[in-house]
Amino acid sequence: MKKLLSSMASAALLVACALPAYAEKTMEADIAVVGGGLSGLAAATQASQLGAKVIVLEKQAKVGGTGLFCEGVFAAESKVQKRIGINVTKDFAFKLIMDYGHWKNNGALAKHFVDRSAETIEWMDAMGIKIEYVGVGGHGGPLTWHVIAPGPDYLSGKNKHDYHCERVINVFNKYVTDHGGQVLLQTPGTDLIREGNKVVGVWAKDKSGEKIRINAKAVVMATGGFSSNKEMMKKYYPEYPDITAVGNIGKDGDGIRMGTAAGADLEGMNTVEGYRPGLPGFHPADQMIALAVQPYFWVTPRGERYTDESNIVFWPYSNNSLVRVGGVAYSIYDDATRKAAVEQGIEMPLGEWVLAGTKLVKWEDSFNKELARKRGFVFKADTIEELAKQLKMKPEVLQASVDQMNKAAESRTDELFGKPAKFLRKVATGPFYATKLTPRHLGTLGGMKVTRDNQVVDTKGEPISGLYAVGTDSGGMYGDSYDLLLGGGTAGYAINSGRFAAEHAIKYIKQ
Amino acid sequence: MFRTTFKLLFVLTLLTATVSAVHALTVGGPHATMGFKCADCHKTDAPQAGPTNEACLACHESYEKLAQKTKPKKINPADKESHANPHESHMGPINCTDCHRTHKPSELVCGQCHTFDFVPK
Ligand SMILES: Cc1cc2nc3c(=O)[nH]c(=O)nc-3n(C[C@H](O)[C@H](O)[C@H](O)COP(=O)(O)OP(=O)(O)OC[C@H]3O[C@@H](n4cnc5c(N)ncnc54)[C@H](O)[C@@H]3O)c2cc1C
Numbered sequence: 173m174k175k176l177l178s179s180m181a182s183a184a185l186l187v188a189c190a191l192p193a194y195a196e197k198t199m200e201a202d203i204a205v206v207g208g209g210l211s212g213l214a215a216a217t218q219a220s221q222l223g224a225k226v227i228v229l230e231k232q233a234k235v236g237g238t239g240l241f242c243e244g245v246f247a248a249e250s251k252v253q254k255r256i257g258i259n260v261t262k263d264f265a266f267k268l269i270m271d272y273g274h275w276k277n278n279g280a281l282a283k284h285f286v287d288r289s290a291e292t293i294e295w296m297d298a299m300g301i302k303i304e305y306v307g308v309g310g311h312g313g314p315l316t317w318h319v320i321a322p323g324p325d326y327l328s329g330k331n332k333h334d335y336h337c338e339r340v341i342n343v344f345n346k347y348v349t350d351h352g353g354q355v356l357l358q359t360p361g362t363d364l365i366r367e368g369n370k371v372v373g374v375w376a377k378d379k380s381g382e383k384i385r386i387n388a389k390a391v392v393m394a395t396g397g398f399s400s401n402k403e404m405m406k407k408y409y410p411e412y413p414d415i416t417a418v419g420n421i422g423k424d425g426d427g428i429r430m431g432t433a434a435g436a437d438l439e440g441m442n443t444v445e446g447y448r449p450g451l452p453g454f455h456p457a458d459q460m461i462a463l464a465v466q467p468y469f470w471v472t473p474r475g476e477r478y479t480d481e482s483n484i485v486f487w488p489y490s491n492n493s494l495v496r497v498g499g500v501a502y503s504i505y506d507d508a509t510r511k512a513a514v515e516q517g518i519e520m521p522l523g524e525w526v527l528a529g530t531k532l533v534k535w536e537d538s539f540n541k542e543l544a545r546k547r548g549f550v551f552k553a554d555t556i557e558e559l560a561k562q563l564k565m566k567p568e569v570l571q572a573s574v575d576q577m578n579k580a581a582e583s584r585t586d587e588l589f590g591k592p593a594k595f596l597r598k599v600a601t602g603p604f605y606a607t608k609l610t611p612r613h614l615g616t617l618g619g620m621k622v623t624r625d626n627q628v629v630d631t632k633g634e635p636i637s638g639l640y641a642v643g644t645d646s647g648g649m650y651g652d653s654y655d656l657l658l659g660g661g662t663a664g665y666a667i668n669s670g671r672f673a674a675e676h677a678i679k680y681i682k683q
Numbered sequence: 684m685f686r687t688t689f690k691l692l693f694v695l696t697l698l699t700a701t702v703s704a705v706h707a708l709t710v711g712g713p714h715a716t717m718g719f720k721c722a723d724c725h726k727t728d729a730p731q732a733g734p735t736n737e738a739c740l741a742c743h744e745s746y747e748k749l750a751q752k753t754k755p756k757k758i759n760p761a762d763k764e765s766h767a768n769p770h771e772s773h774m775g776p777i778n779c780t781d782c783h784r785t786h787k788p789s790e791l792v793c794g795q796c797h798t799f800d801f802v803p804k
Contacts, residue, residue: 234775333773357775379778381732420774421795453798455764534762545798 197384199354201227203677204374204388206361206427209237210337210663211643212394213344214670216353217299222678226353227386229376231360231422235345237396238419238615238644239666242337243524244307244319246664247289252303258315262286265316265658273651278439280624281648285668292668293318299343300324309659310486311521317659319524336524337663359384360426364391364434364639371434371638390638390677393628394670397616397644398425399444408441408618412499415444416452416612423615427645431620434639435630440647441618445654445662446491448484448522449501449609451549457525460538460550463513464503464607466520467595469577471504472497475560475570477577480589484520488654494611501609502551502563504574508601510535519595539605551606559604574599617654617662618647625676626669638680640673642666708786713804724785733780746776753801767799 203219205212208230216226228235247253248265266286270279293303304321308314323342325334334342349355358379365373365385373387398404399417401424406413417423428438450461467481478501479493494501514536517529542550553559556574560567577599580586584593620628620641627635628646643666655661710719721727724734736746743749750770759765769782769791781792782803789803 232775233777234773240773358778380735418796421792453794453796455797457763542798 197382199227199384199386201225201354201386201388202681203227203390203392203674204229204361204386205392205394206374206430207231207237207394207396207643207645208235208345208355208357209394209396209643209666210239210242210341211396211645211666211670212237212392213239213341213348214667215392215394215640215642215674216348216355216670217344218671218674219678220348220351220353222674224674224678224681226348227388228348228353228355229359229361229374229386230355230357231395231426232420233358235355235357236338236341237423239337239341239663240333241419241614242663244317244336244660244663245289245293245340245667246316246658246660247293247318248286248316248658250290250293250303250306250318252293252318253290253306253315256306256315258306260314260316260658262289265314268314268657269649269655269661272653272655272657273649276440276651278622278624278648281622281626281669284624284672285649285665288668288671289664292664292671295671296340296343296667299347301340301343307659309656309661312485313657313659315659318664340667356384361395361430362426364430366434369637371636374430388638389681390640392640392642392670392673392677393427393431393620393645394642395425395427395645396420396423397619398428399423399613399616401425404428405616408616409444411495412611415495415499416450416610418447418456418612418614427641428619431628431639431641431645434628435636436628436639436641437621437631437633438647439618439621440650441616443617443650443652443654444491445614445617446488446495447612447614448487448490449494450612451608451610457522458538459526459532459534460542460607462518462522462526462530463505463510463532463535464609465522466503466505466509466513466518467591468509468597469504469574469599470501470609471565471570471573473500473502473563473565475563475565476573477588480586480591482520482591482595486656488656491611491613492653494609499611502606503609504559504599504604504606505597506599506601506604509597509599510605539607549608553604554602556599556604559606563606615644615662617644617650619645620647622646622648622669624672626673627676638677640677642669642673710785711787712783712785712789714785733778736776736779739779739783746770764797764799767793767797767801769793769799769801769803 202224203226205216205228208228216228219226248260248262266283269282302321304319306315307317320336320339323334323339325331359376361374361376363375364371371391374391376384404425448465454461467484470481472478478497483489513532517531521528551562557567560570581596581598626640626642628639628641629635753770783789
């Protein structure tokens with residue numbers, strides 16, 4: 173036996189020598205995490221805490237991924253909610269999630285997420301991640317969005333980004349590296365390594381192109397979905413594949429590709445995190461966009477209203493209505509509306525980006541600069557007829573829509589879509605302004621099918637040993653639309669699912 | 684000082700430049716007229732991929748120094764985007780070649796999501 177082994181070893185050596193001199197490095201870990209974003213770093217932190225040796229692979233030059241942009245995370249029955257007297261029970265939250273998804277979602281996973289959410293807030297608190305306040309997903313909704321407070325580096329002025337989810341990223345990243353973990357930047361994972369039916373590691377490529385073999389007892393896929401992958405977007409979001417992705421680049425669907433090659437089943441692939449409409453090339457807090465998405469008068473390229481504009485409160489709805497009319501609309505407002513927004517402030521907040529009541533003093537600069545660029549994004553005219561011509565609409569169609577809007581504003585009833593009266597405004601005082609609106613999203617939501625502990629399953633529902641998918645690499649949390657009824661769901665799920673995978677993987681390794 | 688060192692370097696490079704085999708790729712961009720050999724940027728005579736940041740920074744010092752030079756002239760406190768600096772951003776120390784190109788036109792990687800006035804050479 174020994175002899176056989178040693179002759180096998182020398183055979184392997186021979187093969188190794190016969191191969192061309194590809195530089196190839198080997199590293200060892202208990203758990204390899206592919207993707208150093210919110211869910212991946214949560215998994216790495218939890219695994220390190222439980223004593224595992226962790227290697228995190230990150231494609232970009234910096235950790236954080238989409239987790240650099242979010243602000244708050246979901247929890248139900250957290251200490252802070254109880255203290256303020258916010259009554260959002262776990263049962264209520266679970267039922268709301270499942271009903272919103274028409275029970276197309278993975279109930280076991282959603283329940284696990286809701287049930288552990290409050291404890292996860294405590295877990296973060298113990299590491300110095302504090303909650304600033306608890307807010308909503310959409311205005312007036314249940315209070316579940318636990319907005320992350322500024323950290324010490326923000327307060328001392330050392331790092332103006334040590335705030336919101338980036339605070340979470342900073343703490344997790346430091347925890348992992350302080351506890352013997354390694355975070356490799358600009359080193360994407362490329363392929364899983366399998367032995368029989370088990371996943372036993374992952375190949376990576378460092379920035380000089382050198383291949384690294386990472387032997388690991390379990391691999392956690394956390395590459396953040398596929399919003400940057402044009403082919404996949406065409407396949408899974410055919411309604412509007414060119415939808416603008418707000419956030420970060422390089423989410424190329426690598427995790428889903430690698431998982432599928434290892435037999436993973438997929439679910440929920442057609443659901444994206446539909447966001448407020450806007451324009452490519454503009455910051456989410458841009459004031460020209462902030463005025464354009466006030467819920468007043470939006471028309472299709474034919475010049476007809478197509479929705480209750482105020483459904484932007486729950487922006488997935490706003491995205492759905494825009495996508496169904498082809499993905500292009502124009503928000504038109506008159507000078508009286510412009511003046512009110514600039515001098516008195518806006519009615520509809522844009523989350524944390526632009527608060528209600530903000531006076532849009534930068535509107536003029538932003539609008540006029542864009543007008544001068546002549547990209548067909550913004551328009552200005554003294555009459556509705558002239559504006560219609562610029563927008564290539566039939567003037568009589570647009571005029572009829574304007575007349576109907578003005579009538580609705582006077583009678584305080586919107587016969588077409590039943591929009592609340594307070595958002596019924598006239599389009600009457602020239603000059604008139606138009607801003608093009610196109611669909612935007614914050615990321616894809618479908619991915620590998622998982623158990624309640626985020627083990628990846630194959631098409632027969634059998635868990636694939638050693639493989640986990642977390643955050644937006646895993647599907648199952650959503651039905652056909654992004655759920656904003658409970659604020660903080662995606663970031664909250666990213667963190668919680670990372671923890672579940674780590675906990676389960678540790679048990680699996682010890683078996 | 685910086686520029687004179689570069690001029691020296693430039694002359695040295697010209698002197699040591701040998702007439703090598705014809706390459707399919709030509710050197711464009713800001714270095715077009717400097718007589719650089721492939722290896723000046725690629726550290727190899729038979730490149731497979733774009734140069735590393737280390738290779739560019741061998742002549743251009745550091746990201747920090749570059750960020751000093753491209754700091755925005757005026758910052759409007761009300762406008763978060765007026766802080767924008769191509770060499771210091773939320774994207775981290777990304778590859779120089781994400782923006783600065785040699786064999787094809789340069790392109791600002793930030794342009795996918797922002798509309799900034801600066802353009803890379
Ligand atoms: C502007 C904005 C605001 C948001 N606000 C909120 C909010 O307030 N509340 C909320 O619940 N959600 C919010 N979200 C959504 C939330 O940020 C995401 O759902 C969450 O970050 C997803 O985590 P993730 O780990 O799945 O992906 P990410 O955080 O994107 O992490 C994926 C990581 O994997 C890396 N990667 C990709 N491919 C590879 C590879 N082959 N090898 C190695 N690494 C790779 C990526 O570079 C990235 O770092 C917001 C999103 C945006 C864009």
